[in-house]
Amino acid sequence: ASHHFNSEAFLEGRSLITQGMVAIKANVHNENFQAARTTLGRALHTLQSQDFYSHSNWVELGNTKPYSNLINPGLPLDNLAVNTPTCSDCKSASGTCPNQLLPNILKDKKLTSGYMGVFSPAKPTKCSHGGAADLTSKINPKGGISKDERHQDNLAFHDAAVQAATDASLELLQDLRLAVGDDDFLMMGIARSSVLCFVIDTTGSMSDDIEEARSVVHQIIDTYKGTQDEPSEYILVPFNDPFGPMIRTTDVDKMKEEISNLRASGGGDEPEMCLSGLQLALTGAPSSSDIYVFTDALAKDIELKDTIEALISSSKSKVSFFITKPFSRRRRSLTAASFDDYKDIALLSGGQAIHVSKKQLSQATDIILDTSTSALVTVLQRARNPGTQETFPFTLDESLKNITIYITGRSITFTLTNPDVTQSQSEASGKLGTIQTVGNLYRIRLNSEKQKGNWKININS
Numbered sequence: 001a002s003h004h005f006n007s008e009a010f011l012e013g014r015s016l017i018t019q020g021m022v023a024i025k026a027n028v029h030n031e032n033f034q035a036a037r038t039t040l041g042r043a044l045h046t047l048q049s050q051d052f053y054s055h056s057n058w059v060e061l062g063n064t065k066p067y068s069n070l071i072n073p074g075l076p077l078d079n080l081a082v083n084t085p086t087c088s089d090c091k092s093a094s095g096t097c098p099n100q101l102l103p104n105i106l107k108d109k110k111l112t113s114g115y116m117g118v119f120s121p122a123k124p125t126k127c128s129h130g131g132a133a134d135l136t137s138k139i140n141p142k143g144g145i146s147k148d149e150r151h152q153d154n155l156a157f158h159d160a161a162v163q164a165a166t167d168a169s170l171e172l173l174q175d176l177r178l179a180v181g182d183d184d185f186l187m188m189g190i191a192r193s194s195v196l197c198f199v200i201d202t203t204g205s206m207s208d209d210i211e212e213a214r215s216v217v218h219q220i221i222d223t224y225k226g227t228q229d230e231p232s233e234y235i236l237v238p239f240n241d242p243f244g245p246m247i248r249t250t251d252v253d254k255m256k257e258e259i260s261n262l263r264a265s266g267g268g269d270e271p272e273m274c275l276s277g278l279q280l281a282l283t284g285a286p287s288s289s290d291i292y293v294f295t296d297a298l299a300k301d302i303e304l305k306d307t308i309e310a311l312i313s314s315s316k317s318k319v320s321f322f323i324t325k326p327f328s329r330r331r332r333s334l335t336a337a338s339f340d341d342y343k344d345i346a347l348l349s350g351g352q353a354i355h356v357s358k359k360q361l362s363q364a365t366d367i368i369l370d371t372s373t374s375a376l377v378t379v380l381q382r383a384r385n386p387g388t389q390e391t392f393p394f395t396l397d398e399s400l401k402n403i404t405i406y407i408t409g410r411s412i413t414f415t416l417t418n419p420d421v422t423q424s425q426s427e428a429s430g431k432l433g434t435i436q437t438v439g440n441l442y443r444i445r446l447n448s449e450k451q452k453g454n455w456k457i458n459i460n461s
Helices: 010-029 033-047 103-107 155-180 182-190 204-224 252-260 274-284 302-315 339-349 358-364 366-371
Strands: 196-201 234-239 247-249 290-295 318-323 353-355 390-396 404-408 413-418 421-424 433-438 441-446 453-460
Touching: 010 033, 010 155, 010 182, 033 155, 033 182, 155 182, 196 204, 196 274, 204 252, 204 290, 204 358, 204 366, 234 252, 234 274, 247 252, 274 290, 274 302, 302 339, 318 339, 318 366, 339 353, 353 404, 358 366, 358 433, 366 441, 404 453
Parallel strands: 196 234, 196 290, 290 318, 318 353
Antiparallel strands: 234 247, 390 453, 404 441, 413 421, 413 453, 433 441
């Protein structure tokens, strides 16, 4: 109840918010930004319209402003409806009534919230939350005062709760911003780009790949320096035999210097310590980092695959691979590494496994520039089994811009439709967008005037 301000748990709910704010500020101070973001989400959930403003009678009492006492432990929570009935019985067949609060509750401005029973219908003579999942709503007084959903009986109260919750969220964020300062407030994740991490194979055959990675890093630094898309930190992990060390810096000149000092040496055509380098990056980088791996060999240390996948699941970092040597996807044995291992890891993290020739690599790395932005969202990601024709629908609204579609696969055909205009992969420049093909990657930039609406991709292999 305290997490949702149900059952008049006002003191307990306020305690969760104020304790959460203390934890958020401490985490920001210690640069634990992922923990701060998670706690902030919990605090806002308790505070926002699904909870206090939706589940209590705050707006029914005529209040239009946020209840600031909820985020200030030094202020009292006054006029709570303790040991007194609060609601009348709703006799409507629909189970919803315009306002069930008793006249004396409204007159004395007593604060109450609906009781919620998922496992038991027991409650005092109080208002219920309401709805099919609430067993107490069938017990007198029947009905419920929740404004979670907008329906004919509560239009004005629902809208008032939404507005009060929005204002309360802004008030909480402003309190946090004043406490931690503008820079740390942005670093916490309200508007910051992720950490950019490069894991690079430095064995003898990788000279061209290292040069391309160096070029991309310089371009990102020069393009985004001083903007909100500037990475907050850079990480470099070279791997050979041995692998490492990890270089981590916020100094763009140091990053340029370190990647310029990389040299390809040793090694041969054998598998390399790729997953060891990636493990070092995942354990050393902050959560939600973007990690790009450059290699032309299979993983010698394939036994680390389960560990890598566990680290990705916990860190929420995104890993993309750029593989620049043709090799068979067929495994020599169940324990041998293959290209599919890189694909599995990339898919789990939300990244890409891009297989190109060394001459094509510079065309494929455009994806790094595409994804180096704090405003990036993923609308749809799907994995499919080859040999079956499938259609994937998705919707784009007016809030989305600069839409890019990536399709990776061999020997495929696809068509793109919105809603009745169709373009196939053979049309490099069509009515819907521009298609660039490099290795196993199709990169489709949609035309800006055609983005809004219901889309579908039909793929056949």
